[in-house]
Each structure stands twice: as structure tokens, then as C-alpha cells.
Amino acid sequence: MTQRLTPTETMVLNMGPQHPSTHGVLRLQLTLDGEVVLDCMPVIGYLHRGIEKIGEARTYPQILPYTDRLDYLSSASNNLAYVQAVEKLMGVEAPERAKYLRVILLELNRIASHLMFVATFANDLAATTVFLYGLREREPIMDLFEMWTGARLTQSGLRVGGLARDIPEGFVDKAREYCTFLPPRLDEYDRLLSGNRIFRVRTEGIGILPPEEAVDYGCSGPTLRGSGVRYDIRRDEPYEVYDQLEFDVVTTSTCDCMGRYAVRMQEMRQSLRIIQQCLDRLPEGEVIAKVPRTIRPPAGEAYGRVESPRGDFGCWVVSDGGPQPARVRFRTPSFYHVAALPRMLRGWKIGDVVAILGSVDVVLGEVDR
Amino acid sequence: MLEKLKAQFGDAIESAEEAGRELRVQVAPRSLVQVARAAKDEGFAYLADITAMDTNDALRVVYRLISFATGRHLVASALAPRAGGRLPSLTAVFRGAEWPEREVYDMFGVRFDGHPDMRRILLTDDWEGHPLLKTWQTK
Numbered sequence: 001m002t003q004r005l006t007p008t009e010t011m012v013l014n015m016g017p018q019h020p021s022t023h024g025v026l027r028l029q030l031t032l033d034g035e036v037v038l039d040c041m042p043v044i045g046y047l048h049r050g051i052e053k054i055g056e057a058r059t060y061p062q063i064l065p066y067t068d069r070l071d072y073l074s075s076a077s078n079n080l081a082y083v084q085a086v087e088k089l090m091g092v093e094a095p096e097r098a099k100y101l102r103v104i105l106l107e108l109n110r111i112a113s114h115l116m117f118v119a120t121f122a123n124d125l126a127a128t129t130v131f132l133y134g135l136r137e138r139e140p141i142m143d144l145f146e147m148w149t150g151a152r153l154t155q156s157g158l159r160v161g162g163l164a165r166d167i168p169e170g171f172v173d174k175a176r177e178y179c180t181f182l183p184p185r186l187d188e189y190d191r192l193l194s195g196n197r198i199f200r201v202r203t204e205g206i207g208i209l210p211p212e213e214a215v216d217y218g219c220s221g222p223t224l225r226g227s228g229v230r231y232d233i234r235r236d237e238p239y240e241v242y243d244q245l246e247f248d249v250v251t252t253s254t255c256d257c258m259g260r261y262a263v264r265m266q267e268m269r270q271s272l273r274i275i276q277q278c279l280d281r282l283p284e285g286e287v288i289a290k291v292p293r294t295i296r297p298p299a300g301e302a303y304g305r306v307e308s309p310r311g312d313f314g315c316w317v318v319s320d321g322g323p324q325p326a327r328v329r330f331r332t333p334s335f336y337h338v339a340a341l342p343r344m345l346r347g348w349k350i351g352d353v354v355a356i357l358g359s360v361d362v363v364l365g366e367v368d369r
Numbered sequence: 370m371l372e373k374l375k376a377q378f379g380d381a382i383e384s385a386e387e388a389g390r391e392l393r394v395q396v397a398p399r400s401l402v403q404v405a406r407a408a409k410d411e412g413f414a415y416l417a418d419i420t421a422m423d424t425n426d427a428l429r430v431v432y433r434l435i436s437f438a439t440g441r442h443l444v445a446s447a448l449a450p451r452a453g454g455r456l457p458s459l460t461a462v463f464r465g466a467e468w469p470e471r472e473v474y475d476m477f478g479v480r481f482d483g484h485p486d487m488r489r490i491l492l493t494d495d496w497e498g499h500p501l502l503k504t505w506q507t508k
Contacts, residue, residue: 044490045491045492045493048491048492050500052476052501053501053507054507057507213464215415215437216463216465217464217465218415218417218418218463218465219465229437231437236440303391303433303442303444312417316431316433318422329418331417331420335468335469336465336468338468339465339467339468340465343464368491369491
């Protein structure tokens with residue numbers, strides 16, 4: 001009996017824009033040979049709101065709430081990149097207390113965002129328990145945000161020159177409590193995931209991104225540090241009071257999904273270290289500098305740059321001396337990371353796509369702007 | 370860095386200014402790719418962003434290159450006409466240039482010669498006009 005070989009051809013498969021593991025409206029057009037990904041074309045723009053165009057028709061304070069809606073898992077980072085640029089243009093500096101409080105807000109945002117990452121990443125790899133745990137541990141942070149800013153997600157906590165408001169009574173104790181509450185929970189995640197055989201098989205050696213290529217694609221944050229490049233804007237271009245705080249820049253040299261996961265797990269512990277130092281040293285005083293009611297920065301241009309949970313978040317503001325900016329540009333890490341996805345996906349199996357995409361932790365709000 | 374660029378490219382470096390950690394230069398479009406390559410060889414290996422702005426006279430396309438070793442930013446600008454502008458693509462030097470160049474095309478209408486996939490990126494393919502031009506009115 002002769003065996004007939006079935007002729008094969010490549011197939012195009014659309015993953016998304018609505019898909020449980022694309023974490024927002026992202027469409028990946030995959031070219032497949034059987035199970036193997038030959039190529040990938042990401043299609044973006046489904047969430048485009050034209051924030052940069054809107055910015056040209058708003059006053060400087062009016063723009064701030066729009067920035068919340070870029071990386072909506074870390075609104076304080078977006079706020080700060082914008083506020084930094086405007087403060088540089090105006091020559092304004094936030095009071096010392098505001099600088100410490102900003103760092104606390106930023107690092108709480110980082111932990112909340114990384115917890116969301118661990119939760120969804122584990123869920124993508126079928127560890128549903130960890131999804132619920134991650135959201136559970138994120139909840140007390142959301143309560144802290146609500147207590148301080150009145151909002152849980154889109155906080156608009158910052159202002160040009162400082163903060164919208166000082167921390168309320170009881171906040172310091174609650175924040176300290178959280179700093180002792182979280183580490184045992186992170187140990188638990190380690191036991192559930194980091195040593196879990198299924199989790200390891202699905203993440204170790206998968207989705208390799210070599211360090212030179214990570215830089216060449218403009219990758220940043222945990223995606224860059226997961227490829228072994230020791231670059232963190234908090235250390236290399238320090239802002240606020242990061243240069244006075246002790247923390248380690250975490251890297252792994254495995255360049256794979258496990259490496260990117262491991263970096264974020266360690267970064268949460270470093271963020272707790274930073275928050276504790278800030279709480280210990282928190283000076284008394286004002287939380288906002290004297291800023292004119294109508295903000296009209298002198299003509300010129302300035303660039304704000306923040307290490308957001310996802311990486312290099314930049315904001316370029318050009319002033320013509322008027323009450324509205326001539327141009328406001330947001331450089332968002334996820335945009336560059338989605339651009340690098342085809343490189344990370346090629347050659348891997350379709351089952352790995354979800355793991356690789358999840359390991360990069362993109363937020364489509366900042367990709368599409 | 371500035372001296373090196375001036376020595377190598379002469380009057381293709383049309384203007385230069387130091388501002389804090391930034392070195393701002395305006396580069397003639399014909400030398401853009403060579404300047405980018407020279408900067409990359411000098412350690413400016415990270416292309417942070419490509420964007421543009423409409424100055425009403427021209428479109429100013431802005432490239433931000435960062436050196437991880439020194440923390441310096443090289444902010445290079447190149448001018449293109451407001452309608453039908455073309456600039457050489459940096460995709461052969463930085464792989465990360467592909468998407469931001471598509472965005473500049475999408476929002477401002479500047480086309481990049483040598484780009485492997487010069488299409489719109491955020492807006493739909495049948496969109497008319499380029500919204501970040503000052504003449505484009507929001508409704």
C-alpha cells in the first residue's frame with residue numbers, strides 16, 4: 001500500500017482583535033505552516049483616540065487626564081512624563097515632599113501593574129488560581145489609590161509643580177502594612193509558578209530576544225532587562241529622588257519568556273524597598289510649588305522621560321508661548337514592543353504565541369493613543 | 370560628538386545646539402542615513418523615537434537617539450515640505466524605525482524612501498488626510 005502525501009500550504013490566521021489573551025484590541029495576522037508561525041503582522045489602531053491631536057487644542061492642565069488613558073494600568077507614569085516636560089519648560093520644581101510622594105505613587109503603580117501582569121500571564125498559561133490571587137493582592141493598592149486620589153485607575157494624581165493633594169491621614173500606616181503583606185504572597189506565587197513544571201516548559205527558552213536586537217528594536221523596561229541589558233531610566237537618568245534611593249536594577253540573561261517574567265517578580269520586591277525608604281524619609285511641607293493659574297510656558301521644547309512598568313515612557317512637549325502646546329508627543333514602550341513581536345514569534349508554535357505576547361505585557365491604550 | 374559630526378558631514382549639519390543632556394542638530398536629508406549610522410557607531414544605539422511637528426512652514430521630523438553608556442540624547446531633525454514630502458528611511462540602520470516612520474507618514478504624510486512597508490499604521494487604510502497637520506481640522 002502506498003501512502004499518499006497530503007500537499008500542505010500556509011494558512012493565515014487572525015488572532016484578535018477580540019481575543020481573551022490579546023489583552024485589549026490587538027490583531028495578530030499569523031502566517032502558519034501547520035502549527036509553526038512563519039510570520040506575524042500586528043494590526044493596531046483599534047483604540048486610537050487621537051490624544052496627540054486633542055492635546056493641541058487643550059490647555060496644559062486639561063491635557064493631564066488624557067495621559068491617564070494611555071497606559072491605563074500605570075497612570076502616574078504617564079502623568080509624570082508629561083508633567084516633567086512642562087516643568088522643564090517652565091523651570092518649575094516640585095517641593096521635596098511631593099517628589100517623595102510621587103515616587104511612592106509611581107512604585108505602587110508599578111506593583112499594581114506587575115501584579116496584573118503575573119495574574120494575566122499565569123491565566124494565559126492556564127494557571128487560573130494565580131489570576132485570582134494577583135487581582136486579590138492588587139486590590140489593597142487600588143484602595144490606597146482611592147483613599148489618596150479618589151480614583152482607582154485613572155488617578156490624575158500629579159500636577160505641574162507637584163501633586164493634586166497630600167496623602168490622607170492613615171495612609172502611611174496602610175502603605176507600611178502593605179509592604180509587609182505582599183512579600184509572603186510573592187513567595188507563594190514563586191511556589192505556584194516559578195517552580196511549576198508546566199509553567200517552566202511553556203516559558204523557558206521560548207520567545208528568545210537577543211540583547212542587541214532588543215536595543216535595535218527600541219525595547220525597554222522588563223522586556224529589555226529580560227534580555228540581559230542593564231538599563232533602567234530610574235538609575236541611568238534619575239528623576240524625582242531616585243538617585244537618593246537604594247534599589248537593584250534586575251536583569252536576567254535568558255532572553256526568554258521566563259526571563260521577562262522573573263524580572264517583574266523581582267522588581268515588585270525592589271519597588272517595596274523603594275516605598276519603604278520613601279515612607280521613612282518623607283519630609284514635611286507643601287506638595288505643590290507656586291504655579292501660575294494659567295500655564296503659559298516660554299517657547300521651546302522639552303522631553304520628559306519615565307521608567308514606567310512597561311519601559312521607556314517619553315513625552316515631548318513643544319511650546320509656542322501660548323496656553324496650549326504646539327505639539328505634544330507620547331513615546332510609549334508598548335508601541336515598540338508590539339513592533340518587535342514578529343521577531344519574537346517567528347519559528348515558534350501557535351501555542352507559544354499567547355505565552356510570548358503575554359510575556360511582553362503590552363497595554364493597547366498606549367500603543368494606539 | 371558634535372565636532373566629529375561637523376568634521377565628517379560639514380555643512381550637512383545645518384545647525385547645532387547643546388541643551389542639557391541633549392545635543393540638537395538639524396541634518397540635511399541627503400546625509401540623514403549616514404549621520405544615523407555614524408551616531409550608532411558612536412554608541413547612540415537606541416532609537417528612542419521618531420516623530421514630527423508641523424511648523425506651518427515645513428514638517429520637522431525629529432529623531433531621538435540615546436547612548437546608554439553616556440546618557441546623552443542626540444536629537445536630530447530633518448525638514449520636509451508640508452505636502453508630498455519625502456525623507457530617506459532609517460530602517461536599514463535601526464530595525465525599530467519601521468513603525469514610527471509609518472506613524473509619521475500616517476499623521477503627517479511624509480513618505481520614507483527605502484521603507485519596507487510604507488503604509489498607514491494607526492488609522493484605516495482608506496483614511497483621507499493626515500490629522501497632525503495644523504491645517505487638518507477636528508470636528
